[in-house]
Amino acid sequence: MLPVIERLLVLQDRDRKRLRLETELADLPLQRRRLQERAARNAAAADDLKQRTRHLESERKRLELEVKSKEEFIRKIETQQGATKSNEEYRRFTHQIDTTRSEITALEDQELVLMEQAETATRELAAAAQLAATEKATVDKLISDLAAREGNLTADLAAIRGDRQRLAADVDPGTLSKYDRLVEKRGDNVVVGVTGAICGGCHMKLTQQDFLKAKAQQELVFCPNCTRILYYTRDMEP
Numbered sequence: 707m708l709p710v711i712e713r714l715l716v717l718q719d720r721d722r723k724r725l726r727l728e729t730e731l732a733d734l735p736l737q738r739r740r741l742q743e744r745a746a747r748n749a750a751a752a753d754d755l756k757q758r759t760r761h762l763e764s765e766r767k768r769l770e771l772e773v774k775s776k777e778e779f780i781r782k783i784e785t786q787q788g789a790t791k792s793n794e795e796y797r798r799f800t801h802q803i804d805t806t807r808s809e810i811t812a813l814e815d816q817e818l819v820l821m822e823q824a825e826t827a828t829r830e831l832a833a834a835a836q837l838a839a840t841e842k843a844t845v846d847k848l849i850s851d852l853a854a855r856e857g858n859l860t861a862d863l864a865a866i867r868g869d870r871q872r873l874a875a876d877v878d879p880g881t882l883s884k885y886d887r888l889v890e891k892r893g894d895n896v897v898v899g900v901t902g903a904i905c906g907g908c909h910m911k912l913t914q915q916d917f918l919k920a921k922a923q924q925e926l927v928f929c930p931n932c933t934r935i936l937y938y939t940r941d942m943e944p
């Protein structure tokens with residue numbers, strides 16, 4: 707095997723590791739955002755229920771005040787009724803009192819419904835608040851794990867990049883720039899074997915002439931179809 711191919715294969719191995727680390731690192735912000743959204747969703751659900759219990763409570767208080775003012779109204783009418791001399795007015799007062807009493811009954815029925823709803827909402831709120839707290843703890847832990855992983859990946863990446871740089875310095879600049887262009891264009895599988903006279907990159911069958919050229923290993927040989935760098939070892943006979 708040509709020494710330059712050996713070097714390129716080692717370089718390619720580092721590039722594979724480097725690209726894998728870069729992909730993993732690039733995905734971390736999205737994972738973090740998803741975790742934060744998950745915690746936010748639970749907090750929002752608990753918040754909605756809190757708003758609902760507050761709303762129900764204030765509605766109930768409003769009804770209570772309305773009942774009180776209607777009771778006040780009845781007392782006022784009863785006083786006026788006691789003082790009147792007119793039978794017709796007396797009957798009108800009786801009618802007003804009866805109407806107001808049935809209004810009060812209706813309001814008290816509404817109050818009961820609201821109280822039941824408030825009870826349910828309070829129970830749901832307690833469950834939602836607990837869930838939100840548990841989720842937040844879980845998410846906080848996952849986010850801190852993520853930060854630790856990011857630290858490790860970043861350190862690994864720096865080491866691989868340093869290693870790669872040292873290895874790249876051993877490859878002549880012309881070949882290196884061809885290799886780098888290939889990596890940029892085709893990813894991390896650009897120095898490929900020719901098992902069975904087939905390019906290990908694009909899987910096109912090589913001509914006998916190209917295969918023999920690759921087999922000879924006297925110079926760098928490129929796939930005529932995909933321009934990848936071809937290499938040969940004995941177990942690649944067609």
Ligand SMILES: [Zn+2]
Binds near residue numbers: 905906931932
């Ligand atoms: Zn090819």
